[in-house]
Amino acid sequence: MDLKEEEKKERFFFAFWPDSQRQSLLGRLREELFAGIQAKAIPLELLHLTVLFLGWTSPRSIEEIIKELPGRLKTEGFPLFFQFSKAVFKRRGKEGIIWLEAVRVPPPAERLLQDLIQLMTQKKLSFQAHSPFVPHITIFRHVLPQSLPGNLAKRKEIELPAPFELGVDTLYLVRSELKAEGSDYKKVFSFPLVQQN
Secondary structure (H helix, E strand, O other): OOOOOOOOOEEEEEEEOOOHHHHHHHHHHHHHHOOOOOOEEOOHHHOOEEEEEEEEEOHHHHHHHHHHHHHHOOOOOOOEEEEEEEEEEEEEOOEEEEEEEEOOOOHHHHHHHHHHHHHHHHOOOOOEOOOOOOOEEEEEEOOOHHHOOHHHHHHOEEEEEEEEEEEEOEEEEEEEEEEOOEEEEEEEEEEEOOOOO
C-alpha cells in the first residue's frame, strides 16, 4: 500500500469478511429468498460486515492507525461467532437495501468497536458509528419496493429459513473506491484477533 501521497484522501472502513464457504452460502440463500427481486446484488466477494466507517481519510492517518492498532486491540473472546437469523428491508428514498442481520452483538465485538472509536477520537478522525451497533451484511442495493416478496414488503423483516453463523478471527482495514458501476473494496491491512501461542 502506497501511503506517500498525503494530499489524497480516500474512503476506508473496518470490517469482518466472510470466507469463501460463507460467501457461497450467502449466494445460495439470496437466490432462494429473493429469486424475482429487482435490485443490484452485491458481488459475493464484496459481502462484508462493517464495524466502523471512517470516510475520507489521509494516507498519513491510515499509516498511524496501522502502526498503533495491533497494540490497542483486545483479543480476549476471539474467535467468535455472529448468529444471523433474519433479512431486513430498509427504505432509502424510492428504493432500498436488504441486509441479513445478526440477533445480538457478542461482547468481544462490542469491546473491539469501542477500542476503534477511542483510537479514532484520539486521532481526531471522523467516523460513522451507529448506536446501537447492529451487525449486518448488505446483500442488495437499489431494491425496488414493488418487487419485494409479500412477507418482506408487509413486515420489513423476515426470519431466515435456516439461521447461520459467521466466524470472526480477523479485522480488516478496507479501502473503498467509488466507480461508475458501484463501490470497489480492497483489503489494505489485516489484524489477527486470535491470540498466537
